[in-house]
Amino acid sequence: MGCNMKCDNCTKQATVHLTEIHNGKKMEKHLCEQCAAQNEGVPVKGHTPINELLTNFVLAHSGLQKETGAACEGCGITWAEFRQAGLFGCANDYTSFEKDLTPLLQRAHEGANHHVGKVPTRRGGTGVPMKKQIDVAKLRKELTKAIEGEDYERAAKVRDQIKQAEG
Amino acid sequence: MKLSDLTNHAGEWLRGNGPMSEIVISSRIRLARNVANYPFLSKCSRVQRTNLEHKVRDTILSAQISSETLYVDLEAAPDIDRQLLVERHLISKPHAQAEGARGVAVSKDESIAIMVNEEDHLRIQALRSGLQLEEAWDQINKIDDALESKLDYSFHPRFGYLTACPTNVGTGIRVSVMLHLPALKLTGEIEKVFRAAKDMRLAVRGLYGEGTEATGDFYQISNQTTLGKSEEEIISDFKHVVVPKIIDYEHHARKTLLNDRTTALDDKVCRALGILRAARLMASEETLFLLSHLRMGVNLGRIKDIDLQKINELFLLTQPAHLQKLKGKKLEGDLRRAARAEFIRERLNGQ
Numbered sequence: 402m403g404c405n406m407k408c409d410n411c412t413k414q415a416t417v418h419l420t421e422i423h424n425g426k427k428m429e430k431h432l433c434e435q436c437a438a439q440n441e442g443v444p445v446k447g448h449t450p451i452n453e454l455l456t457n458f459v460l461a462h463s464g465l466q467k468e469t470g471a472a473c474e475g476c477g478i479t480w481a482e483f484r485q486a487g488l489f490g491c492a493n494d495y496t497s498f499e500k501d502l503t504p505l506l507q508r509a510h511e512g513a514n515h516h517v518g519k520v521p522t523r524r525g526g527t528g529v530p531m532k533k534q535i536d537v538a539k540l541r542k543e544l545t546k547a548i549e550g551e552d553y554e555r556a557a558k559v560r561d562q563i564k565q566a567e568g
Numbered sequence: 569m570k571l572s573d574l575t576n577h578a579g580e581w582l583r584g585n586g587p588m589s590e591i592v593i594s595s596r597i598r599l600a601r602n603v604a605n606y607p608f609l610s611k612c613s614r615v616q617r618t619n620l621e622h623k624v625r626d627t628i629l630s631a632q633i634s635s636e637t638l639y640v641d642l643e644a645a646p647d648i649d650r651q652l653l654v655e656r657h658l659i660s661k662p663h664a665q666a667e668g669a670r671g672v673a674v675s676k677d678e679s680i681a682i683m684v685n686e687e688d689h690l691r692i693q694a695l696r697s698g699l700q701l702e703e704a705w706d707q708i709n710k711i712d713d714a715l716e717s718k719l720d721y722s723f724h725p726r727f728g729y730l731t732a733c734p735t736n737v738g739t740g741i742r743v744s745v746m747l748h749l750p751a752l753k754l755t756g757e758i759e760k761v762f763r764a765a766k767d768m769r770l771a772v773r774g775l776y777g778e779g780t781e782a783t784g785d786f787y788q789i790s791n792q793t794t795l796g797k798s799e800e801e802i803i804s805d806f807k808h809v810v811v812p813k814i815i816d817y818e819h820h821a822r823k824t825l826l827n828d829r830t831t832a833l834d835d836k837v838c839r840a841l842g843i844l845r846a847a848r849l850m851a852s853e854e855t856l857f858l859l860s861h862l863r864m865g866v867n868l869g870r871i872k873d874i875d876l877q878k879i880n881e882l883f884l885l886t887q888p889a890h891l892q893k894l895k896g897k898k899l900e901g902d903l904r905r906a907a908r909a910e911f912i913r914e915r916l917n918g919q
Contacts, residue, residue, distance in 0.1 A: 477611075489732055491607040491608055491611055492604065509795075510795035513793070514726070514795065514796070516728025516737075516738045516795060518741075518798035518800075518801075519709070520723070522713075523717075
């Protein structure tokens with residue numbers, strides 16, 4: 402790609418180079434920053450740090466852009482901020498970003514997205530009585546067992562019980 | 569109990585007499601816990617962080633987690649003390665280097681250490697000699713119960729124990745074993761371990777955990793999955809699948825060395841002992857390397873007049889902070905290397 406290429410739309414220097422594929426046909430576009438921002442919605446700022454650029458790019462292409470605006474009511478972080486830092490700001494983030502978080506957890510934890518194991522005996526600030534949590538965890542284990550044992554009748558029953566318990 | 573009481577001896581877990589201790593140095597379990605109604609640490613204000621540290625410290629000390637518990641305020645502690653705790657595996661490197669209100673509670677035998685305000689509000693650790701994962705779990709589970717009877721933990725019906733980083737969410741458990749695998753390294757088969765670990769979704773790390781390289785043929789193997797598997801399942805996998813497999817590889821490699829490469833093996837071991845007994849300047853990396861070979865020689869019965877505990881202690885006490893504490897002064901460069909060489913000579917010759 403030439404280094405003094407002109408923008409397709411105006412006379413400024415093209416600094417944004419896009420390759421799009423429409424119906425199997427490759428199309429290249431060369432634009433200046435302003436035209437790119439106007440016409441293609443490419444978020445180009447003056448001195449955008451590379452990690453922010455990449456985050457924006459990934460988000461724009463994964464259809465998550467809408468959610469990134471929503472900040473957690475508890476600590477104020479957004480999903481994009483979490484993705485950058487790798488750390489949540491408060492316990493409420495798990496609820497605020499539950500939808501986005503699920504596929505991530507599945508990748509990190511061999512496909513799992515439900516806790517199995519120890520449960521605290523106190524309410525743990527969740528407001529949910531622990532007894533109920535214990536039951537659900539136990540039921541989930543039963544469900545896995547039933548599916549593994551191909552006992553689908555039992556599995557369906559347990560699944561309904563879980564649904565009921567979770568309200 | 570004072571921090572200085574720890575300096576001149578090794579913790580319980582380095583006794584070198586636990587099950588399988590010729591290969592398994594130690595078993596460690598840690599639980600990540602957060603206190604409900606406080607933000608995670610990255611979003612805590614200074615005041616919140618300080619309040620939290622006081623609250624958790626008081627809870628730990630009143631829960632009587634052991635007969636005698638030492639609490640170290642890490643914000644106030646000098647660098648050398650924090651470094652000493654890292655060398656003893658009682659706190660992590662990031663915890664030593666962080667800022668703000670934070671601390672660690674340590675039981676007298678060092679089998680329990682609770683970091684306060686690390687990445688999570690609490691990081692509870694149980695550390696034992698050799699392969700003793702179930703014993704470590706029993707101990708840590710009871711301590712977790714005792715703390716939980718006084719603290720509201722952050723818990724979610726679906727996600728389990730909530731942690732600052734979602735890679736720890738669920739059980740919040742990290743099970744790890746520290747393995748000494750010199751024969752696999754010498755026979756060039758250490759890749760086998762990495763492959764096996766990868767297949768079982770386990771992480772392989774160095775002596776000091778995350779971000780450290782394997783030195784002195786020590787490898788730390790730990791679980792990565794914390795969600796969807798119970799604590800008992802994870803521990804059982806380690807005890808019955810992962811560890812036996814790796815021990816088997818190492819045993820096999822040791823047998824090969826003993827049977828087919830006896831002279832080469834003895835050369836490695838005796839050379840290591842000769843240098844350790846004679847050198848006048850010792851760098852820490854060389855020390856690890858030579859002690860590793862010596863340890864293998866003792867385990868394989870090639871050297872009979874030195875016991876494992878002595879070697880384990882040398883691994884610990886020749887580290888920079890320990891050496892400086894023992895000598896009672898700041899030592900750098902050649903002065904430190906000379907002090908290290910002298911200390912090793914004294915321990916290995918004076919029997």
